[in-house]
Amino acid sequence: MTQKLVIIGAGMASGRVIDHLTDTAPDAFDITLVNAEPRGNYNRIMLSPVLSGEKTYDDIVTHDDAFYAKHGIATRFGTAVTAIERAGKTVTVGADTLSYDKLLIATGSAPFIIPVPGRDLPGVVTYRDLDDTNAMIAAADQGGKAVVIGGGLLGLEAAAGLAERGMDVTVLHLMGHLMERQLDPAAGYLLRRDLEARGITVRTQAVTKAIIGNGRAEAVLLEDGTTLPADLVVMAVGIRPETRLATDAGLEVGRGIVVNAQMETSDPDIMAVGECVECAGQLFGLVAPLYDQAKVVAAGLTGTPAVFLPKDTATKLKVTGCDLFSAGDFADGPGREDIVFRDPGRGIYKRLVIEDDRLVGAVMYGDTADGNWFFGLIKDGTDIEPMREALIFGPAAQGGAAADPLSAVAALPPEAEICGCNGVCKGTIVSAIDGGATDLGAVRAATKASASCGTCTGLVEQLLQVTLGDGFVKPTAQPICGCTHLTHEDVRRLIKTTPLKSQEAVWQDLGWTTRNGCHVCRPAINFYLLADWPLEYRDDPQSRFVNERKHANIQKDGTFSVVPRMWGGITTPQELRAIADAADKYAVPTVKVTGGQRIDLLGVKGEDLPAIWADLNRAGLVSGHAYSKGLRTVKTCVGTDHCRFGTQDSTGLGIRLEKALWGSWTPHKVKLAVSGCPRNCAEATCKDVGIVCVDSGYQVGVAGAAGMDVKETERLADVATEQEAIDLTVAFIQLYRENAKYLDRPYKWVAKVGLDWVKARVVDDLTERQRLIDAFALSQSIYQKDPWAELAADPARFAPLADLTLEAAE
Amino acid sequence: MTGFTWLDIAAVDDIPLRGARKIKTAMGCVALFRTGPEEAFAATDRCPHKGGPLSEGIVHGQSVTCPLHNWVFDLNTGQAQGADAGSIAVHPVRVEGGRVLIDAAALLRPPAA
Ligand code: SRM
Ligand SMILES: Cc1cc2nc3c(=O)[nH]c(=O)nc-3n(C[C@H](O)[C@H](O)[C@H](O)COP(=O)(O)OP(=O)(O)OC[C@H]3O[C@@H](n4cnc5c(N)ncnc54)[C@H](O)[C@@H]3O)c2cc1C
Ligand code: SF4
Numbered sequence: 055m056t057q058k059l060v061i062i063g064a065g066m067a068s069g070r071v072i073d074h075l076t077d078t079a080p081d082a083f084d085i086t087l088v089n090a091e092p093r094g095n096y097n098r099i100m101l102s103p104v105l106s107g108e109k110t111y112d113d114i115v116t117h118d119d120a121f122y123a124k125h126g127i128a129t130r131f132g133t134a135v136t137a138i139e140r141a142g143k144t145v146t147v148g149a150d151t152l153s154y155d156k157l158l159i160a161t162g163s164a165p166f167i168i169p170v171p172g173r174d175l176p177g178v179v180t181y182r183d184l185d186d187t188n189a190m191i192a193a194a195d196q197g198g199k200a201v202v203i204g205g206g207l208l209g210l211e212a213a214a215g216l217a218e219r220g221m222d223v224t225v226l227h228l229m230g231h232l233m234e235r236q237l238d239p240a241a242g243y244l245l246r247r248d249l250e251a252r253g254i255t256v257r258t259q260a261v262t263k264a265i266i267g268n269g270r271a272e273a274v275l276l277e278d279g280t281t282l283p284a285d286l287v288v289m290a291v292g293i294r295p296e297t298r299l300a301t302d303a304g305l306e307v308g309r310g311i312v313v314n315a316q317m318e319t320s321d322p323d324i325m326a327v328g329e330c331v332e333c334a335g336q337l338f339g340l341v342a343p344l345y346d347q348a349k350v351v352a353a354g355l356t357g358t359p360a361v362f363l364p365k366d367t368a369t370k371l372k373v374t375g376c377d378l379f380s381a382g383d384f385a386d387g388p389g390r391e392d393i394v395f396r397d398p399g400r401g402i403y404k405r406l407v408i409e410d411d412r413l414v415g416a417v418m419y420g421d422t423a424d425g426n427w428f429f430g431l432i433k434d435g436t437d438i439e440p441m442r443e444a445l446i447f448g449p450a451a452q453g454g455a456a457a458d459p460l461s462a463v464a465a466l467p468p469e470a471e472i473c474g475c476n477g478v479c480k481g482t483i484v485s486a487i488d489g490g491a492t493d494l495g496a497v498r499a500a501t502k503a504s505a506s507c508g509t510c511t512g513l514v515e516q517l518l519q520v521t522l523g524d525g526f527v528k529p530t531a532q533p534i535c536g537c538t539h540l541t542h543e544d545v546r547r548l549i550k551t552t553p554l555k556s557q558e559a560v561w562q563d564l565g566w567t568t569r570n571g572c573h574v575c576r577p578a579i580n581f582y583l584l585a586d587w588p589l590e591y592r593d594d595p596q597s598r599f600v601n602e603r604k605h606a607n608i609q610k611d612g613t614f615s616v617v618p619r620m621w622g623g624i625t626t627p628q629e630l631r632a633i634a635d636a637a638d639k640y641a642v643p644t645v646k647v648t649g650g651q652r653i654d655l656l657g658v659k660g661e662d663l664p665a666i667w668a669d670l671n672r673a674g675l676v677s678g679h680a681y682s683k684g685l686r687t688v689k690t691c692v693g694t695d696h697c698r699f700g701t702q703d704s705t706g707l708g709i710r711l712e713k714a715l716w717g718s719w720t721p722h723k724v725k726l727a728v729s730g731c732p733r734n735c736a737e738a739t740c741k742d743v744g745i746v747c748v749d750s751g752y753q754v755g756v757a758g759a760a761g762m763d764v765k766e767t768e769r770l771a772d773v774a775t776e777q778e779a780i781d782l783t784v785a786f787i788q789l790y791r792e793n794a795k796y797l798d799r800p801y802k803w804v805a806k807v808g809l810d811w812v813k814a815r816v817v818d819d820l821t822e823r824q825r826l827i828d829a830f831a832l833s834q835s836i837y838q839k840d841p842w843a844e845l846a847a848d849p850a851r852f853a854p855l856a857d858l859t860l861e862a863a864e
Numbered sequence: 865m866t867g868f869t870w871l872d873i874a875a876v877d878d879i880p881l882r883g884a885r886k887i888k889t890a891m892g893c894v895a896l897f898r899t900g901p902e903e904a905f906a907a908t909d910r911c912p913h914k915g916g917p918l919s920e921g922i923v924h925g926q927s928v929t930c931p932l933h934n935w936v937f938d939l940n941t942g943q944a945q946g947a948d949a950g951s952i953a954v955h956p957v958r959v960e961g962g963r964v965l966i967d968a969a970a971l972l973r974p975p976a977a
């Protein structure tokens with residue numbers, strides 16, 4: 055006897071169920087298909103090519119009227135099912151009631167709408183069905199600006215399609231990098247770069263506050279106060295399973311409609327399939343698993359129950375020119391190991407995640423040709439131990455084993471390309487070596503090989519070794535750390551010239567061999583980026599040593615010291631009282647006068663930091679940066695104010711210098727002193743910058759030391775006015791910031807570049823001096839602020855995340 | 865179940881990316897490290913060398929560097945890397961739906977008898 059099957063929703067999942075039923079049991083059911091959209095089944099994932107104009111709706115229809123007629127499927131398109139009445143086994147469609155023997159819910163998902171004011175304005179659309187797509191096409195025909203909220207798969211496909219149709223598109227993304235569910239930060243960076251190259255603006259960490267407009271959407275307002283004009287706003291921030299009917303009918307619903315492995319809901323006569331379901335605690339947002347589910351549903355309906363097993367899924371983005379692939383679980387969980395490969399020249403990034411000798415996840419950008427092979431290894435759980443070495447090079451590299459890198463280089467044919475940036479092949483390099491270029495620098499000069507991005511440096515060195523044999527001595531230039539073969543100097547130069555403006559850019563374009571650096575390179579790169587790109591780059595506290603992240607010096611017992619600034623060593627009774635009160639209130643075990651003319655409160659508990667800072671702030675005291683690679687102290691003597699020998703206002707100059715320089719980040723710490731006469735009570739002649747006042751003006755000395763090395767300052771210049779002394783100091787510090795290697799004090803850096811080189815820029819070339827002063831001022835406009843005041847406003851960050859000491863085990 | 869007691873600790877965004885936060889437990893402080901957008905680890909917050917607070921260290925790859933003397937620990941195994949010998953206790957963690965869950969079985973106080 056034919057049973058009545060009612061299907062709610064004509065989507066991708068139910069389309070598959072219908073295919074299986076019409077193939078295997080064409081006469082088993084009287085099917086009625088109800089769809090809220092005024093059309094039947096179509097290939098929803100191809101809406102993006104429709105939006106971009108590569109396809110039309112007709113191209114993506116999977117089941118047309120002729121199909122439904124031929125298989126006797128009754129259709130009700132354009133009206134939603136509004137209720138399921140389980141006792142009587144009927145559903146309500148508009149004014150009608152349809153009865154069923156078996157019911158299949160395939161209602162898919164609904165786009166998530168962020169609850170901001172203005173979300174209902176005309177001109178705000180979501181991206182789910184053909185109507186949305188047509189609305190976007192119509193808007194794009196008018197031209198203008200589009201803002202897409204959401205930098206996931208859907209948002210980016212919408213953005214690319216709208217850009218293709220000529221709109222000026224901005225993508226807003228809440229997280230730090232695009233498609234964070236599918237991509238790691240490195241791949242997210244490459245994707246962003248490719249999208250930006252096609253004119254799409256990307257703003258990450260952008261929180262939408264409201265959509266504003268008079269009668270229709272005109273702009274998007276962000277939490278940080280930015281207003282972005284918009285003729286069209288697309289919300290693509292996520293989806294949630296469409297479960298309303300099931301909930302109303304009293305079926306078991308979690309995040310989705312709960313089904314067992316046979317896709318049955320809590321009512322045995324009702325099955326569910328697709329994005330609306332939750333199976334084994336999981337939700338599904340891609341079609342591959344839905345197709346497996348559809349098979350199981352059809353099998354169950356025809357009396358041959360099967361089992362649905364959630365499997366890994368792979369994602370690709372359907373934006374031409376943005377080749378990305380991600381599969382499996384590339385982020386979660388312990389016991390895992392990474393293999394990373396980067397080819398900066400070609401913009402390629404691949405990362406494999408291995409656990410227990412199995413591949414569990416893969417992320418690829420730029421070259422995804424091997425994606426399916428890796429996906430196969432993930433799904434099959436293949437033991438990859440035997441091919442581990444060459445795994446990342448894909449199936450082509452399996453089999454032959456040329457393990458020794460030298461013999462591999464020796465075996466390359468002369469026309470093999472070594473330097474991708476400059477197109478230099480092996481033959482050219484070998485003839486240069488034969489012609490007398492016997493070290494890296496000479497090969498670089500003769501052929502340009504390894505002179506651009508530098509990633510082939512290792513290969514060129516191996517060629518030198520192969521060609522010269524024992525005659526080649528490997529150069530001693532020290533790479534920053536094990537994550538790269540590049541030196542600090544190379545990296546600084548490449549950050550400026552390439553240019554590179556984010557840590558992801560450095561890791562990718564300079565071929566870092568680790569996922570995100572290590573404790574040695576991260577602080578250095580963070581400094582280089584913020585010094586060279588003060589506007590574009592934002593300081594990353596997570597790349598700083600604890601003292602600079604906590605803005606206090608960590609002690610051997612894990613407590614901290616707190617040193618407020620005392621400008622030029624001058625203080626007041628009121629400041630001293632505030633310090634004394636703080637010492638009492640927070641039970642500070644040690645109060646010490648430092649060698650830098652100020653007071654150190656040692657032994658403060660980490661949790662108390664925000665509170666003690668707030669108290670000190672109230673008395674006008676700010677951070678003394680006793681912990682930073684930045685300006686520490688400016689020591690002064692009493693000078694003309696009190697001393698019978700004083701020639702100039704050394705205290706005043708010291709205070710002015712400290713006020714100009716505080717808060718800036720430098721390659722290493724910087725200490726200054728100003729003495730009022732050559733008796734030099736402030737010990738200015740052993741400082742990074744030390745000024746000695748004389749009758750005729752100011753002797754500005756630089757590059758002194760009195761720590762692990764002791765060295766007298768060298769004279770930068772003698773100047774007549776205080777303003778010149780300040781200008782020279784600021785210009786010198788900025789030149790140091792722009793050029794020195796991280797953790798070189800000024801005396802070490804000046805020894806490398808030579809005092810004459812410094813003088814030429816800071817003293818002689820007045821245009822360059824002004825440029826340095828302006829660049830420093832720009833940086834200070836961002837970084838000169840009291841970190842204590844900022845951090846004290848958010849004390850929660852200093853408290854433990856949770857306290858489990860009170861909870862007992864069950 | 866599986867012997868795990870999954871306890872919802874916080875939103876994963878409460879831990880800075882490539883950073884850490886600590887939680888107090890009956891067994892001492894435990895550091896929660898966020899090594900990737902959706903990837904977290906947990907380990908005791910005490911360095912076996914001289915007790916350095918690991919939650920204050922630089923987090924890189926799936927490792928953390930102790931802030932006091934730069935020992936590096938693999939957060940998968942808890943083993944110190946390179947020449948240093950020593951290890952820290954690690955605890956199972958999951959990130960799910962934007963929340964961090966920790967297996968609290970070993971961290972909770974046994975119920976009072
Ligand atoms: C507090 C203080 C000692 C004191 O009680 O006087 C001090 C304390 C520390 N100094 Fe210093 N230095 C202090 C003045 C000095 C001076 C004298 C000066 O500033 O006039 C010097 C010699 C001048 C110089 O800077 O070279 C000095 C040369 C060093 C060095 C060696 C630097 C070098 O390049 O040779 C280090 C190690 C480093 O920075 O790598 C260091 C490092 C340290 C550290 C930060 C060690 C560390 O990394 O944890 C100490 C922090 C202790 C703590 O827990 O708070 N400290 N240190 C002084 C703070 C001055 C201030 O008010 O900010
Ligand atoms: C633009 C876009 C691009 C995508 N790209 C990809 C991709 O590249 N790869 C991939 O794997 N996946 C992609 N997806 C996801 C994929 O389309 C979905 O996973 C899939 O369509 C879900 O199928 P479904 O049958 O569960 O739901 P749907 O296809 O959404 O079908 C559900 C249908 O039920 C109807 N309905 C809902 N409630 C009722 C009701 N009460 N009464 C009657 N009818 C109702 C809806 O109108 C809808 O037509 C994309 C999605 C979109 C929107
Ligand atoms: S001299 Fe040594 S021990 Fe004394 S404060 Fe400076 S770093 Fe510490």
Ligand code: FES
Pocket residue numbers: 911912913914915916930931932933934935
């Ligand atoms: S205490 Fe951790 S390395 Fe010394």
